Amino acid sequence: MPNHPNTSFLTPLSRFDGAPDAIVRADCQQMLPLVPTGSVALTHTSPPYNIGRRYHGFRDSQEIEHYSNLIENVARELFRVTRPGGSLFWQVGYTDFGGNANGESSGIKVLDALSLPIFETMGFHLWDRIIWNYFGSMAFKSKFTNRHETILWLLKPNETGSTRPVFHLDEIRERSKEYDGRNHLFGRNPGNVWQAERVAFGSVGQTSHIAVFPEEVSEKIVRACSQPGDVILDPFSGSGTLPKVAYTLDRRFLACEISEKYARQSDSRLRMWGSSHAENLAIGLLVQYAFHGRKGSKPIRYLADVLQGYAAKDDLPRDHAALEEAARVILGAERVTKVIKLQKQKLWVKYDRIIADRKVIDELSAADRGLAFCYGHRKRWNGVRRYLTAGRALIDLRTAIDDAGGTSRFVRSICRKANARFLIDGQQVRCLRTDPGLGCNGAPEVTRQPNQQMTFS
Ligand SMILES: C[S@@+](CC[C@H](N)C(=O)[O-])C[C@H]1O[C@@H](n2cnc3c(N)ncnc32)[C@H](O)[C@@H]1O
Structure with missing residues (x-):
């Protein structure tokens, strides 16, 4: 990860040497040849669909030959850069190549069917076909409203020719x-039908991009098919969803976007987050508990106290170890006996209930909310799992505070790191963004909402 928190991830093509943690503003047909062979563990991408959408700085309407050429060039390079055994998630809808001479549409072409033979020719194997089901789409008058996209999960076979992802x-x-x-x-x-809300244009936390992945979808793919430290790629990165997810889950990323505007926005979107659960938990807690919906000013010490309050719980490591042990016993049981079933039921019910009724406000439930603010997929986990990761993040937060030399210093480092969310100037901290959305917008847009700012001195 770049060391300096204010470092931009934007990298001009002329300086791009294939090193990860870069957002390259370029045509990906020029960027991909610079990526080292076999260096990418996972790609999740969605190309333009060629349906005349109004992207900034890019014309989404080309002849079929031109469009197929783009897919072919990209597919060839994606096969080369993917490491053996690595995965590609190719997310597409359908397109319409203009219709007949009278301007009448000749029907649609589904892009997964159009692109699959190209990927197979390059050497990829189809491993699964996922349906992303959403609501809130444009209502059609002449046919059923479209409510899905498909995601082809393609594998590059490993050296022995086997395909086990x-x-x-x-x-x-x-x-x-x-x-x-x-x-x-x-x-x-x-399962392979995923329901996730679309990031509707104009919704809280949207960028000016018009076709944003829900973070939840990317997150599921990144969590399932990679591990921390792996290099993850999106050659059509748009508003930067995949890099954001990769970064916050401690993966490395390579992103490419042809539009200058989107590339810049994705850079500021990324710099609102930390690169560890502990940092993101701190950002989530600070925004939620110190800023959300409030106006006015407080001493910076207040922010430090908020974090201190959550991280200082004395019995946390002991409680956490006990819960981990209980889960380990259940998960490791050779036979599902009556006793095991009962233990499982008790744990499951206890932690699910705490999450569901939200009445118990303790450090763990606060941490759970803080993390849910940062990681979309988390909301789908059940209570036991959520509490385990919330506990772990709190314990890590304490270590991170100690490493920084105290809570106040840690708060300052967090504010500097999330520099599109907070503005730090000497002793003053301003919260630039308080909404719980994706936090995609950069600082300039946010400063136009003065009633949401809070100054600390
Ligand atoms: C469907 S959008 C991707 C959205 C992205 N997944 C997100 O979450 O914001 C496709 C993007 O590809 C970009 N694009 C189109 N042609 C490109 C090319 N040749 N190289 C790189 N980016 C390109 C478009 O500007 C657009 O932002």
Whole structure:
């Protein structure tokens, strides 16, 4: 990760040497050849669909030959840069190539069907086909309103020709509908039909980009098919969803975007976040508990006290170790005996209830909310899993505070790091953004909302 918190991730093509943690403003057909062979563990990307959308600085309407050429060039390079056994998630909808001479539409072409043969020719194997189901789309009058996109999961075979992908199922298990002794303690496999709200244009936290991935979708893919330290790629990165998710989950990223405006916005979006759960928890807690919905000013010490309050809980490490041990026993049990079922039920019900009724306000539930503010997919986990990660993040937060030399110093470093969310100037800290959305917008837009600012001195 770049060391200096104010470092921009924007890298001009002329200076791009393939090193990760870069957002390159370029045509990806020029950027991809600079990425080292076999260096990418995972790609999640969505190309333009060629449907005449009004992107900034890019014409989304080309002849079919031209469009197919783009897909072919990109597919070839993606195969080269993907490491053996690595995955590509290719997210597409459908397109319409202009219709007949009378201007009448000749129907649609589904882009996964159009691109799959190209990817297979390059050497990828199709491993799964995921449906992303959403609501809130434009209402059609002549046919059923479109409510899905498809995501092709493509694999590059490993050296022996076998295709077995990295797949961390426990990282993405979702809440089971209700408790059943047969269910896994951390929930069920999410299946290959994913429901996630679209990031509607004009909604809280939107950028000026018009086709943003829900973070939840990217997050599920990144958690499942990579591990911390892996290099993750998006050659059509738009508003920077994939780099943001990769960065906050401690992965490295390579992003490319043809529009200068979107590339800049994604850079400021990224710099609102830390690169560890502890930092993001701190950002989440500060925004929620010190700023959210409030006006006025308080001493910077107040922010430090907020964090101190959460991180200082004495019995946290002991409680956390006890819960970890209980979960370990259940998950490691060779046979599902009556005792195990009962233990599982008790844990599941206890932690799910705490999350569901939200009445118990303690450090862990605050940490759970702080983390939910930063990681979309987290909301789908069941209570046991959420509490375990909230506890871990609080323990790590304490260590991070100690490493920084005290809470006040840590607060300052967090504010400097999240420099599009906070503005720090000597002893003064201003909160530039308080909404709980994606936090995509950069500082300039936010300063136009003076009633949401709070000054600390
Ligand atoms: C469907 S959008 C991607 C949105 C992105 N996943 C997000 O969450 O914001 C496609 C993006 O590709 C960009 N683009 C189009 N042609 C490109 C090219 N040849 N190289 C790089 N980016 C390109 C467009 O400007 C647009 O932002």
